[in-house]
Amino acid sequence: MTTGWIKAIGMMSGTSLDGVDAALIETDGVEVRRTGHAVFVPYSPELRERMRACFGNRSATNTEHVVADDLTLVHVDAVNMLLDRASISPSEIGVIGFHGQTVFHEPASGITRQIGTPDMLAEKAGIPVVADFRLADVAAGGEGAPLAPVYHAALMKSAGVDMPVAVLNIGGVSNVTWIGPNEELLAFDCGPGNARIDDWMLRHTGTPVDLNGATAASGLPDPMIEVRFLEDPYFDRIPPKSLDREDIASRIDGLVAEAKLGVADGAATLAQCTVAAVVAGVNHLPSAPLQWFVCGGGRHNDYLMEHLNNRLGVPVRSVDELDWDGDAVEAECFGYLAVRHLCDLPLSFPGTTGVPHPCCGGLLYKALHPVSSV
Numbered sequence: 001m002t003t004g005w006i007k008a009i010g011m012m013s014g015t016s017l018d019g020v021d022a023a024l025i026e027t028d029g030v031e032v033r034r035t036g037h038a039v040f041v042p043y044s045p046e047l048r049e050r051m052r053a054c055f056g057n058r059s060a061t062n063t064e065h066v067v068a069d070d071l072t073l074v075h076v077d078a079v080n081m082l083l084d085r086a087s088i089s090p091s092e093i094g095v096i097g098f099h100g101q102t103v104f105h106e107p108a109s110g111i112t113r114q115i116g117t118p119d120m121l122a123e124k125a126g127i128p129v130v131a132d133f134r135l136a137d138v139a140a141g142g143e144g145a146p147l148a149p150v151y152h153a154a155l156m157k158s159a160g161v162d163m164p165v166a167v168l169n170i171g172g173v174s175n176v177t178w179i180g181p182n183e184e185l186l187a188f189d190c191g192p193g194n195a196r197i198d199d200w201m202l203r204h205t206g207t208p209v210d211l212n213g214a215t216a217a218s219g220l221p222d223p224m225i226e227v228r229f230l231e232d233p234y235f236d237r238i239p240p241k242s243l244d245r246e247d248i249a250s251r252i253d254g255l256v257a258e259a260k261l262g263v264a265d266g267a268a269t270l271a272q273c274t275v276a277a278v279v280a281g282v283n284h285l286p287s288a289p290l291q292w293f294v295c296g297g298g299r300h301n302d303y304l305m306e307h308l309n310n311r312l313g314v315p316v317r318s319v320d321e322l323d324w325d326g327d328a329v330e331a332e333c334f335g336y337l338a339v340r341h342l343c344d345l346p347l348s349f350p351g352t353t354g355v356p357h358p359c360c361g362g363l364l365y366k367a368l369h370p371v372s373s374v
């Protein structure tokens with residue numbers, strides 16, 4: 001089905017549990033026009049903890065339903081704030097891409113769970129919603145993640161950057177997209193991103209972030225922890241491959257706790273593990289990227305960026321240098337994927353999730369009372 005150009009809102013509430021990013025794009029499902037409109041709505045500490053308590057739920061619980069509804073209301077706020085910011089009415093928006101909060105991801109068992117209440121969002125926003133993006137891929141034998149590569153490739157194509165190039169997203173978990181000279185794609189989750197650093201900072205300082213990496217910069221990393229961390233068999237696994245937030249993470253937590261590190265040395269060690277995981281992933285790429293472009297909140301961490309630059313041996317830049325909004329790339333991506341759903345275009349490929357064939361995905365939740373008809 002062709003749809004022409006559509007205005008779409010994409011929303012992502014990632015593994016770092018900081019809040020909801022929402023962004024407005026225009027796309028025909030292939031090319032993208034970024035509008036520059038994006039908002040971020042942080043979770044209250046209380047909701048964050050209730051969501052954290054859902055991590056590890058293999059199946060839905062009653063408590064989880066309530067959390068899913070509350071989480072959805074934050075998304076409704078984000079939509080309204082974005083419409084306001086862009087001075088646009090709901091009737092002008094063709095679709096919302098709603099990722100939901102991943103609480104459990106174990107593709108090998110055929111399970112990936114994103115919580116949220118898409119029909120409630122469709123009803124309250126008066127806009128159709130596409131959600132459940134990862135289910136079809138996992139059902140077809142894929143990893144269900146990462147899904148951003150097709151969006152990274154669309155953006156890179158219009159940026160005219162020399163290939164091969166790598167896009168690195170440092171969110172709660174880190175994932176890389178390698179784009180080859182003929183637009184070939186290889187993608188995988190490379191390891192931890194900010195989530196371990198955030199959790200460490202919350203536990204030791206009461207604030208869930210190492211702002212600009214300043215704490216890490218004042219500490220000394222423990223090199224043995226990095227060495228032992230890299231012994232995890234995940235790093236040798238041939239991609240595509242994906243991680244749950246807590247996978248391999250508990251390994252670092254154990255190593256750091258055993259070493260009884262102070263707050264600064266712990267932050268530096270955890271950041272070095274994030275960097276080392278990216279460097280370990282380079283061995284799996286078909287050829288060395290000419291440069292790396294970093295999106296996601298981790299690009300604000302100067303310590304991470306400095307050490308990635310030193311250890312990758314080619315320029316490592318923020319995607320903002322391409323005039324992208326590095327905080328909004330994932331949110332934009334889910335708007336793009338929602339439109340691809342409407343166009344019956346695939347979201348994932350053998351090189352991005354290991355799915356045996358290009359795979360469509362997402363489920364459509366129609367707005368019963370679209371605002372345009374009121």
Ligand SMILES: Nc1ncnc2c1ncn2[C@@H]1O[C@H](COP(=O)(O)OP(=O)(O)OP(=O)(O)O)[C@@H](O)[C@H]1O
Nearest residue numbers: 014015016171172173194211212296297298300301
């Ligand atoms: N100024 C900053 N300095 C250091 N770290 C920062 C800064 N700003 C944001 N971050 C980090 O970025 C994280 C949020 O990043 P992002 O929104 O990309 O993650 P996410 O979308 O939740 O995760 P994922 O990509 O895994 O789904 C915060 O939790 C924080 O650790």
Ligand SMILES: CC(=O)N[C@H]1[C@@H]2OC[C@@H](O2)[C@@H](O)[C@@H]1O[C@H](C)C(=O)O
Nearest residue numbers: 015102105145146147148173175330
């Ligand atoms: C299962 C799941 O939610 N995975 C997320 C997570 O956050 C980063 C990384 O792990 C990536 O695999 C994915 O999100 C991005 C948006 C993706 O699908 O491309």
